[in-house]
Amino acid sequence: MANILSVAAVGDRVVDPVTVATASPSPEYLAWRAGERRRRRAIAATRLLLLAVFLAVWEVLARTHLVNPMLTSYPSALWPAFLDLLRNGDLVGHTWATLKATLIGFALSMAIGTSVAAALWWSGFAQKVLDPFLVIANAMPKIAFVPIFYIWLGSEYSVYGMAVAIAVFVTIMVIYEGFQGIDPNKVKLATTFGASRAQVLRLVVLPGSVPTLIAALKMNIGLALVGVIVGEFQSANAGLGFLILNGSQVFKLNIVMTAIVVLGAMSGLMYLVIARLEAALARRYA
Structure with a gap:
């Protein structure tokens, strides 16, 4: 049989x-x-x-001195500078300081941005009230906040403040637009079957906004890194931004360029992690 x-x-x-x-x-x-x-x-x-x-x-x-090597350095000089910084322990310490601040700022920006976007989706009244303030806050040059964050948070935590300030408002607006783009028929169907507002958000809106959330992750990680570097330029005593600023002040362009190359490698690795996450979520929510 x-x-x-x-x-x-x-x-x-x-x-x-x-x-x-x-x-x-x-x-x-x-x-x-x-x-x-x-x-x-x-x-x-x-x-x-x-x-x-x-x-x-x-x-x-x-x-060939078509450009001034004092101002640009050159690739073959970066490897010895990299090894020297690595032996001294400066490169590892400064890289870790920047990476830690970037990841913390990134996590805070995503958590705050997603929560605020969900609150705006939940309450149309709140969205109407806060929309112009969010647009103005996003348009403001964030570097103007560096002295304020330095006074409020001190030299260490002002870097985190800059990372969040630069990334969070864009995150809110991007994720909220993704929430608004969910097919209203799906929301209506869930409501017809008795789903509460919270259940619609959890079971319909959030899973349907996965591509938007991934796009926000890709954008946010770069913005958080920009915020950290800006903060390190202004107030920090550690980090790759501090290393770049310190090297430029004493005309050690090998150090500056080495730190920039490390920043590029760090950005690439973080983007690769998010790309892998995107591939995994695409298989799950396809």
Whole structure:
């Protein structure tokens, strides 16, 4: 009986579903997979080529003094500077200070931004009242707040304040627009089945806004890093921003450029983590 139930009729043939499931992929599918692999390799190789060309042009321009190496340094001088900073322990300490402040500012901005956006979605009256204030706060140059944060929070915590100030208002507006973009028919259907406002938010709005939340994550991590660096320029005594500012004041451009390269690597790694998170959530909410 089990064997009889495990087969199915397809046209004039009797096909075992297990055999169908384990059948080899079609030649067209294999060709498509091979083409996708070649495309990914070509993209990676082109990226590396562009980076190599940029470094080579930078090196040649500085070595031939077409640009002043005192003002730009050159790639071959960065590796010794990197090793020197690494041996002294300065690079690890300053990198960790910047990374820690960025992650804390990023987490605070996302938590505050998502909570406020949910509150605005919950109450249309609150959204109407607060909308112009949010627009004005987002448009203000945040660097003007550095002295205030320094007085209020001190040299250490003012960096976190700048990270949140730069990232949070954009986060609120982006996430709120994502909440508003949810299909109203889905909200109406959930309400018809007796869902409360909180259940609609938790079961319909938040899962439906995953692409918007991912976009906010990508944007927020960069804005938080910008806020941290601005804060370190103005008031900190540690961090890559402090290292850049200190190196520029004594014309040690090797240190400045090394810190900038580390910042670029840090940004790339954080973006890669969010991209992996995006891929995982896309599979779950597809």
